Amino acid sequence: MIHMQGITKIYEDNGALALDNISVDIEAGEFVFIVGASGSGKSTFIRLLFREVLPTDGTLIVNGVDVPGLKKNEVPAFRRTLGVIFQDYRLLPDKTVYENVAFAMQVIEAPRRLIQRSVNNVLDVVGLQEKYKAFPSQLSGGEQQRVAIARAIVNRPSLVIADEPTGNLDPETSWDIMDIFHRINSSGTTIVMATHDKHIVDTMRRRVIAIEDGKIVRDEARGVYGYEV
Amino acid sequence: MKFSTFEYFFQEVALSLRRKNLMSIASIGTVAVSLFVLGVFLILVLNFNRLAGTLESQVQISVYFKDDATAAKEREAAALIRDMQGIDSVHFVSREEAMNRLKERLGDQKYLLESLDNENPLPDSLEVVVKRPDMVETAAKAISKIEVVEEAKYGQDVIEHLFDITRLVRIFGLVLMILLAGATIFIIANTIRLTVFARRKEIAIMKYVGATDWFIRWPFILEGMVLGFIGGILAAVALRSFYAAMAAKIYGTLTFFPLMPQYPFMNYVAIAIILSGMAIGTLGSAISLKRFLQV
Incomplete structure (x- = not known):
């Protein structure tokens, strides 16, 4: 699913070395936590995966696609195979729950009937079918994140990338969200999640990749967070 | 492009124009005024040409x-x-x-x-x-x-004189048109920039979910086009009244003056003005997108 070989990222504007020659493979169907302190490079790791940033050096294959080698006009097709979720949800405030999710299908010009069916489906998965008419401002943080997850999975991506999805949520709500991720993963979708939620990582016991100063310092199959919070 | 996509684009444009209605009105007004002046010069040049032609054929x-x-x-x-x-x-x-x-x-x-x-x-x-x-x-x-x-x-002296005047009107008109078109394009580009700014979140999300560059650009291009179109229609309506008033005045005093008959001449002018408005609007959007929309 993901193949990284000798990936180095130096930001051009300030010359900061964010990732230093890292190599890692993630198989299809895995659930992987990326952990590390702020500024460790875990955010860069995540952003490389959906081509928000390009590596300075190294090989990066995602979903069988040579990501740094993509031409500009090939990027949209590549991103359609991914679902991306952020800490701050990034919903459109003037669109309803339904419209926010349908939006992801409209922009790839899916047929209207398919949009209706798929959106109802994923709202069911995240448990928001009752609130499809609500606007983001009328929802709690957890509900907003569930809308964002619905939007990320509505196009049936094989890889879901989440950057601190529970960072703004209280522990109980975080578990609801993790439950949804768990179910998505059970259906075969690969999940790569950056987090610094020790409790979640230690409880889920999934593969943990720890990044420190731009290097992978630990990669355990059923790992724990391993830092004091 | 699918029909539902097209529908979506127009909804976005309508929403955007309503949201910034003051700015939209200002842009439409500028387009209308510029196109009106442009139209006046177009009418003058065409009529002088006709006058010269008529005199030439009567010599x-x-x-x-x-x-x-x-x-x-x-x-x-x-x-x-x-x-x-x-x-x-x-x-x-x-x-x-x-x-x-x-x-x-x-x-x-x-x-x-x-x-x-x-x-x-x-x-x-x-x-x-x-x-x-x-x-x-x-x-x-x-x-x-x-x-x-x-x-x-x-009558070569008279005709040459007339051609001189026509040339002068044409050059003056052209310079003025270029200046006004430039100003109009600038205003529209600015309006579109505001839309781009208001929608930057939406644009980012569109990119994450895999929208193509052109899918992102179309609503903005359309918005410019619609601004130009509405401005063009206003200018065309104003030009019609202007020409009718001018014709009445001239026929009342200078009966020999061979004015272009109002129809179908003014229809052609209206079409030219509206098309110019749309072209200017589209150009304004394109410039704005090139500068402010990193897709």
Whole structure:
């Protein structure tokens, strides 16, 4: 699913070395936590995966696609195979729950009937079918994140990338969200999640990749967070 | 492109125009004013062209004989001219007749002729009408070569004068049009920039979910086009009233002036103005997107 070989990222504007020659493979169907302190490079790791940033050096294959080698006009097709979720949800405030999710299908010009069916489906998965008419401002943080997850999975991506999805949520709500991720993963979708939620990582016991100063310092199959919070 | 996509684009444009209605009104107003001025110059240039053309097609050649030409020689010359190619008619005007015409034209100022002591300084002449305007010059040249002919004149001075004016109007109009078009494009680009700014979150999300660059750009391009279109319609309506008023004024005073008839002329002007508005709007959007939309 993901193949990284000798990936180095130096930001051009300030010359900061964010990732230093890292190599890692993630198989299809895995659930992987990326952990590390702020500024460790875990955010860069995540952003490389959906081509928000390009590596300075190294090989990066995602979903069988040579990501740094993509031409500009090939990027949209590549991103359609991914679902991306952020800490701050990034919903459109003037669109309803339904419209926010349908939006992801409209922009790839899916047929209207398919949009209706798929959106109802994923709202069911995240448990928001009752609130499809609500606007983001009328929802709690957890509900907003569930809308964002619905939007990320509505196009049936094989890889879901989440950057601190529970960072703004209280522990109980975080578990609801993790439950949804768990179910998505059970259906075969690969999940790569950056987090610094020790409790979640230690409880889920999934593969943990720890990044420190731009290097992978630990990669355990059923790992724990391993830092004091 | 799918119909539902198109529908989506237009919804976005309508929403955006409503959200920034003041800015939208300002842009539409600027487009309308610029296009109106552009239209006025277009109307002026086209009418001057027509006037010049009409005068050109009406020209006749005045052939003046030398003072020492005998009546027989003059008749001979008239016959010669009548046989030339492209000549429609030849009319003889004696010096007496010419004097009478002059007195008539002077009217109250006839006294000016008193200093002549009843001498008639005018020569005999011919009024030659050619079949086609483009033959005037050749015919005039050929006629002036005839021995007893002093001079063959046609209205070339007037026409050249008119062409000078037309050229001036055209150059002035063109410069003004370029300036106004530039200003309009700038205003529209600015309006679109505000939309881009207001929608930057949406644009980012569109990118994450895999929208193509053109899918992202279309609503903005359309918004510019719609601004230009509405401005163009306003300008076209204003131009129609302007031309009707101008025509009424001119027909009331300068009856001979061959004004372009209002229809279908103004329809063409309206179409040209509206299309220009849309082109300007589209260009404004494109410039703004190039600068502010990193997709």
